[in-house]
Amino acid sequence: MNISELSLKRPILATVMNILIVLFGVVGYTFLSVREYPAIDxxxxxxxxxxxxxxxxxxxxxxxxxxxxxxxxxxxxxxxxxxxxxxxxxxxxxxxxxxxxxxxxxxxxxxxxxxxxxxxxxxxxxxxxxxxDANSDFIVMMAVQSRTKGLLELSDYAENVLVERLQTIPEVSAINIFGQKRPAMRIWIDPDKLNAYNISFADIRNALNRENVEIPSGKIYGENTEMTIRALGRLQTEKDFRDLIIFEDARGIIRLSDLAKVEIGPESEEFSWRLNGVNAVGLAIIPQPGANYIKIADEFYKRIEAIKKSQKGDFEMTTLIDQTKNVRRSIKEVEETLLISFSLVVLVIFFFFRNWLIAIRPLIDIPISLVATFFIMYIAGFSVNVLTLLGIVLATGLVVDDGIVVTEN
The missing domain is CATH 3.30.70.1430 (Multidrug efflux transporter AcrB pore domain)
Structure with missing residues (x-):
């Protein structure tokens, strides 16, 4: 007894098997990753x-x-x-x-x-x-701008607010920041003053390495107490750096402020990122291998909207590139193709058989066959991408042809 005879003699068993096939297909589809091209890593x-x-x-x-x-x-x-x-x-x-x-x-x-x-x-x-990841290209890139905030404040907002909120999106590997300006203590040394005081660059570097340190300082024990000592040796403010002693002898003290200009500024001034003539910081979302691009993008937009509602300030967030648009467009075209093929199948069968019951029958077996494909794709480690969607569209023609043959028989 083959599967056809078994299905005809036991229709309830055949119905249960079809339901199980659909369930397995739905479960497999929920675990499939969605991306533009296959993941060959x-x-x-x-x-x-x-x-x-x-x-x-x-x-x-x-x-x-x-x-x-x-x-x-x-x-x-x-x-x-x-x-x-x-x-x-x-x-x-x-x-x-x-x-x-x-x-x-x-x-x-x-x-x-x-x-x-x-x-x-x-x-x-x-x-x-x-x-x-060989395919670790960003899927979404956005720009953060402000017409009243400086680049240091803008970079701080992007790193400590946006990145903290976005990097917890499931299946996100990393978030790259472009045009970021980290704050740093910049020391502009005057060579003429160095020559006048007979001080070298090495003297300044040695003084910074010697004084700008924080080392363990031990503990203080009492009869009933124990206290840990912390020596605040790190230089924190501009004044701390200006008052740093570079050289000292009987003639007097030479401080860093006597030799250089000290100010807080960007760590690097060799590059900047601008959008429409306004300073900006860019953020790029990098997915994990095999991640679902659509889910990441949807969660990204949801969190950005929540951040916009709760933010304080005139920060503007603009999405520059969204790689998932092509994937969404491909999925939509496949859905349209499937609907057109289903409609044509029903019309062709009705045209020849003149019976709506027979014409509607392929609408049952075709979806079952297609949905079951997703479970096989999950077992094989495939993803929903342009090539697999093309294969589904081509396979739909074979399923339609087989459905018509079965209906004729």
Whole structure:
């Protein structure tokens, strides 16, 4: 007895099986990720190194090249791409598709640790090794502007308010900030005054390293008490830096204010981000591998609306790019195509059979077949994207053809 005979002899069993197929399909659809293109993620590892104050040539010769030579000996590497800019080095290592990402990242960390002894001793921090998604392009980019706030306040609002609220969106990997200006204590040294006081740059640097520290200070014990001592050694304000003693002898005291101008300003003034002639800060939403782009975008817009209602100030938030629009458009076109195909099937069958009951019958088996496809896609690890939607549209024609043949029989 084949499945056709079994279904004809036991219609209740066939009905229950169809219901189960639909349920499995619905469950599979809820777990499917939605993105524009299929997720083909080769193992990729990034190595980032910061070297403030160094130009691109120094970064390339003293950081990028030693790291590349060390990493190049790892087996399974497909390509190594590097870029050296003022103050930073970025190396992207792509492995073969069959390599394990965790093992590849560990191999890169080992090689970077071995090469660290050949790097300059005054780099900002050891190289940072991180795993990356090959398809980690942003899905939504927005701009934050204000006509009354400065870039420092704008950057602080973007980092401490917007990023804090948006990075908790499910399936979001990171939020990149563009045009951010972090506050820093800027010391503008006057070379003429250095020569007049016979002070060198090294003297100022040594004084800052010596005085701007906070070290453990121990405890004070009493008969019934125990208190921890905290020495406030960090320089916090402009006045603290101005009053810093650089040199002292019997003739007097030379403070930093005698040699330089001290003020709070942006950490870097080499770049800025503007939109329509107004200073702005950009935020880009980076999804996790296999994430549902539609859900992320919907939750993003929901939280932005909540932030706009509760914000205090004249901050303007504008969505610049939304990559999910193409995905939404593709899904809508597929839905329209399916509706058109269903309608044509009903009309063609009715035209030949002259019976509405027979004509409506394919509207039952066609959705069941299509919905069941989502469960197979989930088991196979596929996602809802342009190519899989195209496959569903093409498969609809086969299902329609089979439905007509079954109806004729």
């Amino acid at each position: 080769p193992p990729i590892v990034n190595v980032r190194t910061a070297y403030a104050g160094a130009n691109s040539d120094i970064v390339e010769s003293q950081i990028t090249e030693p790291l590349e030579k060390s990493i190049n000996g790892i087996p399974g590497i497909r390509t190594i791409t590097s870029s050296s800019s003022n103050g930073s080095s970025n190396i992207t290592v792509e492995f073969n598709i069959n390599e394990d990402l965790e093992a590849a990242a560990n191999d890169v960390r080992d090689k970077v640790s071995q090469a660290a002894r050949n790097l300059p001793q005054d780099i900002d921090a050891p190289p940072v090794v991180s795993k990356a």
